[in-house]
Every structure is written in C-alpha cells, then in structure tokens.
Amino acid sequence: MTTTSHPNLNSRERHIDQIDGDRFVASPELAVFDPDEIDEIVEFFQRWGFARIRNVYSDAELFALEQEMQRQQLELLTGTMDEKHGTVILDDPDALIEGEPFAHYVCHITECSDLADDAVHTPVIIESMQRLLGEKMWLLDYERFGVVYQDSRPGKDSGYSRIGWHSDWQSGPHLTIWPSVAFTIHIDGTSPANGFLRVLPGSHRHNTDGMPPEFEKVPGEVAVYADRGDVLLHDAHLWHSAARATEDSPGGIRRHLRGSFHAGDRLQEGHGLEDFVKNAMR
Numbered sequence: 477m478t479t480t481s482h483p484n485l486n487s488r489e490r491h492i493d494q495i496d497g498d499r500f501v502a503s504p505e506l507a508v509f510d511p512d513e514i515d516e517i518v519e520f521f522q523r524w525g526f527a528r529i530r531n532v533y534s535d536a537e538l539f540a541l542e543q544e545m546q547r548q549q550l551e552l553l554t555g556t557m558d559e560k561h562g563t564v565i566l567d568d569p570d571a572l573i574e575g576e577p578f579a580h581y582v583c584h585i586t587e588c589s590d591l592a593d594d595a596v597h598t599p600v601i602i603e604s605m606q607r608l609l610g611e612k613m614w615l616l617d618y619e620r621f622g623v624v625y626q627d628s629r630p631g632k633d634s635g636y637s638r639i640g641w642h643s644d645w646q647s648g649p650h651l652t653i654w655p656s657v658a659f660t661i662h663i664d665g666t667s668p669a670n671g672f673l674r675v676l677p678g679s680h681r682h683n684t685d686g687m688p689p690e691f692e693k694v695p696g697e698v699a700v701y702a703d704r705g706d707v708l709l710h711d712a713h714l715w716h717s718a719a720r721a722t723e724d725s726p727g728g729i730r731r732h733l734r735g736s737f738h739a740g741d742r743l744q745e746g747h748g749l750e751d752f753v754k755n756a757m758r
C-alpha cells in the first residue's frame with residue numbers, strides 16, 4: 477500500500493500501524509452513537525473513517541430547521557438572495573423538477589440562517605471535531621461553498637440525484653487546508669427510496685488508487701443509512717458515493733446540510749472557486 481499522495485502522511489502511517497489487521501466487524505446499523513459517547517465516536521471514526529450520531533436535535537428543532545431550509549431554497553429561486561448562495565458549479569442552472577426551475581443547493585447557508593448555524597455548532601459536533609482535529613480546528617463556512625443545504629431528488633431533468641465515488645480531499649489536493657472532517661445533518665432519513673450513502677470503511681487510511689470512476693460496486697463497501705436528525709461525520713479521505721433514489725417525489729427526496737471542519741491552514745477570504753476540482757461523477 478502506498479500513501480505518498482496524502483498531505484498528512486505521518487499521522488496516517490502511524491494510524492495504520494495501530495490498526496492494521498482489523499476487519500470491519502460491526503454492522504453499520506450498530507455504528508450509531510449518542511451525543512454523550514464522544515470517546516466511542518472518536519474511536520470508531522479513527523478506525524473506519526466515519527461515525528453516525530443520533531438524538532442530537534429535538535423534533536421541534538428539526539421541524540423549524542426544515543421549514544427554514546425550504547424558505548431559503550424558495551428565496552434563492554425567486555431571486556431575492558445574494559447570488560453567492562446559488563451555485564452553477566455544483567448545480568445545473570437549467571434543472572427542472574416537475575417542469576419548474578429548481579435549486580438543489582443553497583450555499584453559505586449558515587450566513588443566511590441562524591438555525592442552520594446553531595445546528596452546525598451543536599455541542600457534539602464541536603466536541604467531536606475538537607477531538608478529531610484539535611482545539612484549533614475551524615469551520616469552512618466563509619469560502620468555497622460554505623456550509624451547504626442540499627436537496628437531492630430524482631427526475632429526468634433533475635440537476636442532482638446522485639454522486640459517484642470520491643473523497644472530499646480530491647476537490648482540492650493542492651490546498652493546505654487538510655486534514656478535514658465533514659459533517660452531514662440529515663433533514664430526511666435515508667433509504668433505497670430516497671437514496672443513501674455508500675462508504676468504504678477504513679479507506680481514509682489509504683490513498684485513492686483503484687477508486688472506480690463512477691458508481692461501480694467496490695469490494696467491502698457498506699450502505700450507511702441515516703434517520704431524520706442524524707449527524708454523520710466522515711473523514712475527507714474516506715471513499716464515498718451516494719446512490720440515486722428509486723422513488724419519485726415526495727418519497728425520493730433526500731435533504732441535508734453538509735460542511736467541513738479543518739485543521740490545516742485557513743483558506744484565505746476571497747480564495748474563490750476557480751481551483752475547485754469537480755472530479756466526482758454526477
């Protein structure tokens with residue numbers, strides 16, 4: 477195995493030494509933690525590159541967040557928001573859902589929604605990030621796409637329904653912002669009906685040699701299903717992809733907020749998007 481393409485080689489090599497020989501024996505369904513299980517979250521994450529956390533938000537908090545996200549998405553479509561909240565890099569400007577223009581992404585969501593900002597700064601996310609990345613970790617909420625609200629749904633003119641194998645690190649291998657841990661806050665639970673995450677457990681400890689270019693089955697991959705309100709953490713080096721929904725709307729809708737904390741150099745304000753590497757198949 478080679479890891480020479482990685483920027484955090486030393487820590488990764490150390491980590492491999494500690495856990496080489498381990499197999500993925502826990503079922504992904506068992507790999508779910510409560511907010512007070514920080515030690516277990518950190519241990520599982522370091523082994524497998526991801527961790528799912530439940531019971532983070534109340535039903536009332538989730539409902540308020542859902543309503544707010546729908547309002548922001550609508551405002552983006554009606555043109556009343558600053559243009560930085562839209563994206564033509566990730567989104568298809570001509571995307572249609574049931575014949576109507578549609579925005580699959582609202583970027584920089586924490587800059588226009590206090591509820592989103594509060595959800596991201598919930599204690600278990602901050603504590604996990606501090607444990608995994610160190611006290612000086614920082615949230616990339618001000619550059620690139622910031623924290624993003626995503627609405628994936630199928631349809632023949634949909635601009636976003638799935639994503640092929642990638643690691644998040646591949647979007648900027650030349651940057652010095654790594655290492656990084658991403659978070660996903662699920663508005664909708666996931667299932668084969670609305671699409672779900674596929675991951676290769678432990679792949680964060682290896683490089684991307686052999687990663688398929690599209691949606692192929694990878695030996696050892698697992699589906700990581702989430703319930704409404706679950707927070708998923710994953711390492712920027714973890715191989716992952718998302719399967720397309722098998723149902724039409726409304727059953728095929730999959731919405732979440734996602735973003736990333738970092739331990740490398742802060743990205744300068746005004747860095748822009750020109751060097752974003754869009755390598756994952758959509």
Ligand SMILES: [Fe+2]
Nearest residue numbers: 642643644716
């Ligand atoms: Fe990703």
